[in-house]
Amino acid sequence: MDLDFDLCFQATRSRDPRFDGWFIVGVRSTGIYCRPSCPSPVCPKAVNVTFYRTAAAAQLAGLRACKRCRPDAVPGSPDWNSRADLAGRAMRLIADGVVDREGVPGLARRLAVSSRHLHRVLVEQVGAPPLALARSQRAHQARLLVETTGMPFGEVAFAAGFASIRQFNDTLREIFASTPSQLRAAHRRGSPQPAGVLTLRLPVRAPYDPRGVLRWLAARAVPGLEEHADGEYRRVLRLPGGPGTATLRPASDHVQATFRLTTVADLGAAVARCRRLLDLDADPRTYLPVLARDPVLAPLAEALPGLRLPGTVDGAETALRTVLGPRAAAVVAALGEPLPAPDGRLTHAFPEPAAVATAPPATLGLSPARGPALRVLARQLASGELVVDEGADRAAARRAMLAVPGLGPALVEELSLYALGDPDAFPAGDPGIRAAARRHGLPGDAAGLAEHARRWRPWRGYAAHLLWAAGQPAATGRS
Numbered sequence: 087m088d089l090d091f092d093l094c095f096q097a098t099r100s101r102d103p104r105f106d107g108w109f110i111v112g113v114r115s116t117g118i119y120c121r122p123s124c125p126s127p128v129c130p131k132a133v134n135v136t137f138y139r140t141a142a143a144a145q146l147a148g149l150r151a152c153k154r155c156r157p158d159a160v161p162g163s164p165d166w167n168s169r170a171d172l173a174g175r176a177m178r179l180i181a182d183g184v185v186d187r188e189g190v191p192g193l194a195r196r197l198a199v200s201s202r203h204l205h206r207v208l209v210e211q212v213g214a215p216p217l218a219l220a221r222s223q224r225a226h227q228a229r230l231l232v233e234t235t236g237m238p239f240g241e242v243a244f245a246a247g248f249a250s251i252r253q254f255n256d257t258l259r260e261i262f263a264s265t266p267s268q269l270r271a272a273h274r275r276g277s278p279q280p281a282g283v284l285t286l287r288l289p290v291r292a293p294y295d296p297r298g299v300l301r302w303l304a305a306r307a308v309p310g311l312e313e314h315a316d317g318e319y320r321r322v323l324r325l326p327g328g329p330g331t332a333t334l335r336p337a338s339d340h341v342q343a344t345f346r347l348t349t350v351a352d353l354g355a356a357v358a359r360c361r362r363l364l365d366l367d368a369d370p371r372t373y374l375p376v377l378a379r380d381p382v383l384a385p386l387a388e389a390l391p392g393l394r395l396p397g398t399v400d401g402a403e404t405a406l407r408t409v410l411g412p413r414a415a416a417v418v419a420a421l422g423e424p425l426p427a428p429d430g431r432l433t434h435a436f437p438e439p440a441a442v443a444t445a446p447p448a449t450l451g452l453s454p455a456r457g458p459a460l461r462v463l464a465r466q467l468a469s470g471e472l473v474v475d476e477g478a479d480r481a482a483a484r485r486a487m488l489a490v491p492g493l494g495p496a497l498v499e500e501l502s503l504y505a506l507g508d509p510d511a512f513p514a515g516d517p518g519i520r521a522a523a524r525r526h527g528l529p530g531d532a533a534g535l536a537e538h539a540r541r542w543r544p545w546r547g548y549a550a551h552l553l554w555a556a557g558q559p560a561a562t563g564r565s
Contacts (some may be wrong), residue, residue: 089137089138089139091132091137091467094109094111094122094137095132095135095137096344097122097294098122098129098130098135099129101122101123101125102113102122102123103122103123103126103292104291104292104369105122105123105369106121106122106123106157106160106161106291106369107121107160107163107287107291108122108163108164108369109122109137109138109139109142109161109479110137110138110139110140110144110157111124111130111135111137112133112136112138112144112147112149113135113137113149114134114135114136114138114149115130115131115134115402115556116130117148117149117150118135118149118150118151118152119138119141119144119145119149119150119151119152119157120152120154120155120157121152121155121156121160123155124152124154124155124157125154125155125304126152126154127156131542135151137145137275138213139156139163139211139213140212140222140287141157141161141222141226142211142212142213142214142218142219142221142222143212143213143214145214145218145221145222145260145261145438146213146214146218146264149259149265150260150263151261151262152342153263153264157290158225158226158229160293160547161289161290161366161367161476162283162361162367163367164291164367164368164369164372166178166367167179167236167365167367167368167397167507168483169366170480170508171245172197172199172204172207173207173208173211173212175197175476175477175478175479176193176197176204176208176216176477177206177212177219177408178222178358178362178476178477179193179196179197179475179476179477180193180216180220180356181223181354181358181476182354182355182359182476183223183247183352183354183355183358184477185216185217185219185220185324186220186224186247186354187191187326190204190205190216190217193216193290194273196423196477197477198479204216204521207544209379210214214406216452220247221257222244222261223259223354224247224248224257224277225246225258225261225262225352226241227245227246227247227353227354227357228243228245228246228254228257228258228266229258229262229269229282230243230286230353231246231350231353232258232266232269232270232273233269233270233273234273234284234285234286235284235355237350237502239251239254239266239267241350242254242266243348244351245349245351245353246354246556247351248509249352251269252289253506254266263513264433269339276311278538281345282346283346284309284344284345284347284350285342285343285344285345286342286343286344286345286357287340287341287342287343288340288341288342288343288357288361288366289340289359289366290336290337290338290340290341290366291366291367291368291369292338292391292392293338293370293391293392293408294336294338294339294341294366294391294394295390295391295393296317296336296337296338296341296392298390298392298393298394298558299364299365299394299396299557300314300317300319300336301558302396302551302554303319303363304319306407307319308354308407308414308436309414309415309417309418309419309431310415310418310419310431310432310433310434311418311422311434311435311436312432312458313430313431313432313434316336317336318332318333318334318335319333319334319335319336320334320430321426321432321433322331322429322432322435322436323356323399323400324361324403324435324436325347325352325355325356326351326355326517327347327348327349327350327351327352328347328349328352328354328426329348329423329425329426329428330345330347330348330352330356330419331345331346331425331432332344332399333345333402334362334363334364336339336364337420338392341360341366341537343357343360345357345427345431348426358476360399361399361400361421362397362399362476362507363396363397363398363399364394364396365394365395365396365397368394370392370393370397370546371507372429373393373545373548374387374391374548375394376542376544376545377542377545377548377549377552378544379541380541382526382528383542383549385511385550385551386526386553386555386556387391387547387552390552390555391427393548393551393552393555394551395503395509395547395548395551396551397504398504398505398507400436401474401475401476401478401505401506401507402421402436402439402474402475402505403436403506404441404474404504404505405440405463405464405467405474405501406436406460406464407436407505407565408497408500408501408505409452409456409459409460409463409493409497409501410450410460413450413452414453416449416451417437417442417445417449417450418434418436418437419440420449421437421442421445421449422435422436422437423437424473424475427488431512438468438540439464439465439467439468440463440464440465440468441518442460442461443461443464443465443468447490450534455492456492456493458492459490459491459492459493462490462491462492463487463490463493464565466486472486472487474501475507476507476558478506479504480506480508483502483506484498484508487501487502496513496514496515496532497515497524499511499512499514500513500516503547508544508547509544509545509547509548510543510545510546510549511546512536512539512542512546512547512549512550513540513548514532514533514536515532516550516554518554518557519535519550519553519557520532520535522556522557522558523535523553525557526553526556
């Protein structure tokens with residue numbers, strides 16, 4: 087969304103929560119920045135207002151976060167998960183903590199550009215360079231830990247990625263106009279959390295259909311790696327500092343997330359990956375109107391105003407699982423890495439691509455066509471020849487997957503949708519989607535359905551899940 091001043095100011099005057107996360111409202115006369123829906127009784131004058139794409143850009147302008155509306159506690163911009171350009175890829179990697187772990191040169195290497203070019207592009211399109219964006223993210227993570235845990239502040243500073251206690255203290259005072267002690271004292275915490283356990287409330291962009299996301303995840307859950315029961319989804323996470331687990335209980339306006347981590351330094355990556363998994367930052371106002379232009383999809387879109395496109399916490403895992411299909415459970419049981427301490431029924435992490443590439447054929451149990459394709463795919467993922475992480479070049483990854491003998495265009499569409507998170511990928515060959523299409527008067531053959539789906543661009547992935555949801559018994563009703 088372009089930052090059209092009149093549109094942004096009208097949204098701010100009306101305190102429209104639908105725009106929270108899309109942009110930041112900077113008020114020069116007070117020196118603060120807010121979310122558009124800030125409940126302050128006084129609307130700022132237009133001459134005193136500047137709009138920013140990110141909180142980091144507002145912070146660079148010398149503004150501090152509003153204590154009334156807490157602009158850091160909102161869903162992120164939907165742009166960063168859907169965009170395939172350099173800025174979108176960089177924002178996803180920064181959210182995953184790459185700058186904290188590898189620095190700006192490491193981020194630039196991941197994106198195959200120079201640090202100078204990356205700096206220029208982010209300043210132009212986002213309003214802040216990589217270091218400022220990472221600093222803003224560290225401040226938000228530190229605030230979460232200060233307010234929701236009893237961790238000593240030194241441990242919080244380390245976990246959030248700060249280089250020193252002084253830097254941690256100075257940043258929180260500058261951005262939130264409060265010391266860590268003041269933030270903790272002002273926040274009413276409940277019972278102390280067990281050691282190594284962090285429970286957070288993840289904001290959601292409304293409307294949100296949690297039942298649809300859980301149905302999708304539950305239908306594909308792999309024992310030992312995932313489980314679903316009583317409206318709760320749990321799974322193992324492979325994180326930079328070691329394995330962890332996430333327990334996610336979605337509601338219509340938030341997701342309660344409980345993380346058990348090897349190191350709290352992985353909290354930012356765990357949160358970012360779970361937000362992508364549940365598609366929490368998506369804005370249905372961008373894609374449902376496009377789909378509703380088709381008379382066939384219009385009633386389906388109206389029935390599911392909170393439609394989401396379930397994502398991935400690990401692109402390589404998702405790519406291998408997509409090719410394995412029903413054999414994924416057996417492969418996890420045979421090759422999965424046992425957790426140091428099982429978390430209930432969660433016992434194994436998904437095997438590394440290298441382990442899959444060298445596994446005996448009997449372990450994989452695939453057909454003569456898919457077995458070799460899986461091995462080549464796993465070998466390329468293990469070597470880095472094929473990258474399907476948050477910063478992957480989707481077009482380049484698609485070309486590389488099409489070159490793998492035995493995958494074929496139909497399977498590559500599935501891989502693009504679920505492993506790369508491409509919102510315009512469309513697996514027309516999926517039997518469930520084709521069956522739902524036939525029931526609603528659309529072409530039932532893959533070629534005819536793919537041709538019809540061209541009118542749904544650039545949101546064909548959401549159309550696929552709209553059709554999938556329409557074929558489920560509990561797909562009706564608003565959330």
